[in-house]
Amino acid sequence: MTSKTLPLPKLSGFSERNGIWYAEEIPLIDLAKEYGTPLYVYSKKALTESYEAYDKACMDSKGKRRARIHYAMKANSNLAVIDLFKQLGAGFDLVSGGELARALAIGADPKSLVFAGVGKSAPEIAAALKAGVKCINVESIAELHKINRVASDLNLRAPISLRVNPDVDAQTHPYISTGLKGNKFGIAYHEVLKTYREASRLPQIDVVGIDCHIGSQITTTAPYLDALDKVLDLVEHLKREGIVIHHLDLGGGLGISYSNETPPDITEFTNTLLNHVTERGFGHLDVVLEPGRSLVGNAGVLLTTVEYLKPGVEKNFCIVDAAMTELMRPALYEAHHGIVPAQTKQTKSIVYDVVGPVCESGDWLGRDRQLAVEEGDLLAILSAGAYGFVMASNYNTRPKPAEIMVDGKDAFVIRRRESIQELYSTESVLPK
Incomplete structure (x- = not known):
């Protein structure tokens, strides 16, 4: 057995x-x-620093704002996390009625909310329109007509942008690529102009913007620039047809370092995109950025206790109390997360597969890891702030863990641990 010795990510709060x-x-x-x-643990310091790295590039040398950050809530939607970003000045990118309700619960300005998502229901559209969101990103002609019908029933105007699928390869995992013509997201590039013409004719629709998002965990700038040029070409064409675009939504998707990835510096990356918008002659547009993972990914860890060490013929197993129910990414994407003992022990180092107690062979958190651990030791699974808790489940009737926010020497419970009884409190047996 050989270990997968990869470097640990650069961390701020840990x-x-x-x-x-x-x-x-x-x-x-x-x-x-x-x-x-x-236990999920987040660092307020890390969250703040990553936000400020974006915000720094959003201001020009004269103090004029060039862009606004709309945090992609799907990465981590805990109320304390999104409230911190609201206090720092963020708007929000939403993909469900539930996320809309969360944003409104912390007092977010509805005009700071962009409602995205490929399958919005009529009740979700109605809730967004009643709330007065900044914009609804449209992903199909069928959705465009549904929005118009819902707006008509409510006697409200519907501000929309079209999500363009530019057919640009983001060079990321196929499960998190969204900008290729084979993906379910967005309107095909060759259909965009026709769809904007259709939108401009609908009685309850106000065309306000254009949107593009090509994927997640992207570690190079080139795909963004390719997609940006294609979108700006559309804006030019629309202007010639008398369809005015007011805001440009560049989406999110910038990757983080889980081990040996080298994503661009956040501030440099943002400057590159915004400078390109200006160089193309579109500096007057209201620019929206929708980072998610790059704001929260390396601001959180998942703590887990070693329950058993199980030697085997082909594999040694380190069985812990966390599982795919707490961190789905390894099972779903074969994602790599750094795993470290929370306290160094003078014990023999052995190569283990770190696995959970869930009754699935796919329940693993790290493969071939060189660890010096004993039963009862604590491990920290790094880079777990994004797509960790939000993808958690109660499979095998497992209560979801608590979430903690650390601020210097203080720790705050921002979600209490579920009890087993809560998991079936909404169920009932049939009458006898």
Whole structure:
């Protein structure tokens, strides 16, 4: 058995000091003792720094705002996380009625909300229109007509943009690629002009913008520039036809370092895109950016306790109390997350597959990891702030873990641990 020795990601709010891992100023082992495991831990410092890296590029040298950040809530929608971003100045990118309700629950300005998603229902569209969102991103002609019908029933105007599928390869995992013609997202590039003409004729529709999102965990700038040029070409064509675009939504998708990836620096990346918009003559447009993973991914860890060490003929297994129910990404994408002992031990280092207790062979969190651990030790699964808790499930009737936010020397419970009884409290047996 050989280990997959990959470098650990660069982290802001988490660090190792003299063999002990900390969340800001609190040892992870102290958090596990107080709140139990599995446990999600987020760093306020890391969240703030990643946001400010974007916001820095959104201002020009004269202090004029060039773009606005709309956090993609699907990455991590905990109320404390989104409220922090609201306080920092963010708007929000939503993909469901539930996310709309979360944004409104923290007092987000409806005009800071962009409602995206490929399969919006009539009740979701109605809720968005009643709330007065900034824009609804349209993904098909059929959806465009449904929005018009719902708006007509409510006697409201519907501000829309079309999500363009530019057929640009984002060079990412096929499950998280969204900008190719074989993907379910967006309106095919050759259909966009026709669809805008259709939208401009519908009585309850107000065309306000154009949108493009090509995928997630993208680690190079080139695909963004390719997609941007194709979208700006459309804006030029629409202007000639008398269809005025007011805002340009560039989406999100910038990757993070899970191990050896080298994504662009956030500020440099953002400057490159915004400068290109200006160079093409579109500096007057209201530009929207929708980062998700790059804001929260490396701002969170998942803590888990070693239950058993199980040697085998072909594999050694480190069985922990977290599972695919807490972190789905390895099972879903074969994603790599760094895994480290929260406290260094003077014990023999062995190659393990780190697996959970769920009754599925796909329930693994890390393969071929060189670890010096004993039963009862605490492990930290890194880069778990994005697509961690939001993808969690109750499979095998497992309660979802608590979430903690650390701010310096203070820790706050931002979601309590579920109880087993809560999992079946909405169920009932048939009458006898």
